Amino acid sequence: MxxxxxxxxxxxxxxxxxxxxxxxxxxxxxxxxxxxxxxxxxxxxxxxxxxxxxxxxxxxxxxxxxxxxxxxxxxxxxxxxxxxxxxxxxxxxxxxxAFGRDYIATPDLVERVAKNIAFNTPDSSTFYGIGPKGYTDYPFAR
Known part of the structure; x- marks a missing residue:
């Protein structure tokens, strides 16, 4: 292959x-x-x-x-x-x-890596779901 x-x-x-x-x-x-x-x-x-x-x-x-x-x-x-x-x-x-789940849960992952800020905790119950929950509702670091 x-x-x-x-x-x-x-x-x-x-x-x-x-x-x-x-x-x-x-x-x-x-x-x-x-x-x-x-x-x-x-x-x-x-x-x-x-x-x-x-x-x-x-x-x-x-x-x-x-x-x-x-x-x-x-x-x-x-x-x-x-x-x-x-x-x-x-x-x-x-x-x-590569950050898979962490990237889904942490939309500002690149900035957090640069500033050494902890990532959000992924909620696996929302993976492969329908709608925005678990994809667009994780918080950004302040």
Missing amino acids: VDELIDVWGADRVGVHLRPRGEEHDMGDSNPKAIFGYVATELRRRGIAFIFVREIEADDSLLGVIKRLFGGSVIANELMSQADGERFICEGTADAL
Whole structure:
């Protein structure tokens, strides 16, 4: 599939989203380090633009392994704070941090990061809902 996308769009316009631990939907692998290490190596060989790694940080995290084997741009995500992102970037474990739920709940996230202001707490009961509740009613920092 990646090769077909590269044929159409070019490697520099293709990114891949990985979820090494597969904490949801009964997805997973008996040896995630081997399988995701292989995937990172193959994606490096193809020269894609980036890998997006969605993984909660823990002792068995593969973010650093994927970054080392891939060698290109890696975006980290999943329940991470601003401090986590800064640490990952300083350590060379990731090149950027993505804020999904936090961004939905914190419309002024960029300004809060710049001023080191806490984010709003997301209300997951409003995710994928109908109407503005949970999308346009979170407060801005003062």
